[in-house]
Amino acid sequence: MSQAGQRGFALLIVLATLGPLALLVSQFIAAGRTEVILSGHLRANAATQAAADGAVHEAILRLLQGRWLPDGSERRLRIAGTNIRIRFENEALLLNPNYTNVEAMRALLVQIGVEPTLAASIARAIIDWRSGSAESVSGGMKFDQYRAAGLSYVPTSQPFETIDEIALVVGMTPDILARIRPFVSVYSSSDGMVVRITATATNAEARSFRQSVVMLNGEAKSPQAAFRILTWSAAPR
Numbered sequence: 001m002s003q004a005g006q007r008g009f010a011l012l013i014v015l016a017t018l019g020p021l022a023l024l025v026s027q028f029i030a031a032g033r034t035e036v037i038l039s040g041h042l043r044a045n046a047a048t049q050a051a052a053d054g055a056v057h058e059a060i061l062r063l064l065q066g067r068w069l070p071d072g073s074e075r076r077l078r079i080a081g082t083n084i085r086i087r088f089e090n091e092a093l094l095l096n097p098n099y100t101n102v103e104a105m106r107a108l109l110v111q112i113g114v115e116p117t118l119a120a121s122i123a124r125a126i127i128d129w130r131s132g133s134a135e136s137v138s139g140g141m142k143f144d145q146y147r148a149a150g151l152s153y154v155p156t157s158q159p160f161e162t163i164d165e166i167a168l169v170v171g172m173t174p175d176i177l178a179r180i181r182p183f184v185s186v187y188s189s190s191d192g193m194v195v196r197i198t199a200t201a202t203n204a205e206a207r208s209f210r211q212s213v214v215m216l217n218g219e220a221k222s223p224q225a226a227f228r229i230l231t232w233s234a235a236p237r
Contacts, residue, residue: 044205049234051082052201052210059086059197060214060227070195082203091194091213094185097166098159102127102137112179122171129155129169145170160186187230192217194230209235 055077062068068075070088077084095108102123109119121138128142134157136142143154149170160166163184167177187194193216201208213231 041205044203045208047080048082048201048203048206048208049210051079051084051203052199052208054079055084055086055199055201056197056210056212059088059199060216063088063195063216064226070193079201082201084202085200087198087200089196089198091185091187091196094188095183096186096188097126097163097184098130098186099188108180108183109176112176112183114176114179118171122169122176125169125171126166129166130157130159131155132157162186187213187215211235 058077059068059075063070068088070090072088072090075086075088077086095104097105102120105126106116106120106123109122110116114122124136124138125142125145128136128138128145131137131142134141134143136145138145146154151170153168155169163177163181163186166172166180166184167174185194185196187196194213195216196211196213198209198211201210211231211233212229215228215230217226217228
């Protein structure tokens with residue numbers, strides 16, 4: 001092979017080698033850019049979540065100091081470049097399914113649009129669920145109602161731990177539960193003020209939520225802790 005042919009063949013080898021290398025380099029660069037973008041998103045999400053967490057604690061402090069009131073109004077803060085909206089709900093103003101009577105629960109169900117006969121049936125079933133008695137307030141055995149409805153479970157005969165648990169009550173539907181949810185709470189108590197705090201933190205790149213139900217001790221000289229966090233969630237109910 002002539003010298004010129006050898007140079008041409010060598011050039012082909014070099015080009016054949018550089019092509020895959022260039023492709024590999026471009027893939028590394030693209031992967032690096034993707035990781036940088038993902039890291040930025042993660043950092044932004046972490047910043048907004050930290051700001052939302054801090055806002056809840058700030059809200060608790062201001063409530064204890066009396067500077068803010070759980071009056072349903074929206075408050076605004078700005079923490080480390082993040083805008084935060086804080087909303088309060090006084091759980092004491094809501095109906096507690098663990099303590100209410102049949103008539104009050106029936107009235108709420110009718111108010112949200114449930115047919116009166118069905119509302120009375122569901123109200124009695126809610127009382128049955130938490131009651132320690134095997135007998136239904138409707139008459140007969142409460143367990144028989146669940147077997148007749150083809151359900152594989154029976155009432156716990158214990159207080160409701162969450163509002164979601166009401167979904168298990170015979171006769172309850174997802175639509176009815178969604179409609180009563182804003183009006184009921186398992187946390188209302190006579191031991192202190194119970195407040196649901198929802199913080200929404202937003203910056204240019206991300207948004208995060210923090211929702212917490214907090215019991216505040218209103219007695220300044222009480223030996224009890226000033227507050228007790230009952231729930232801590234990264235999503236509003």
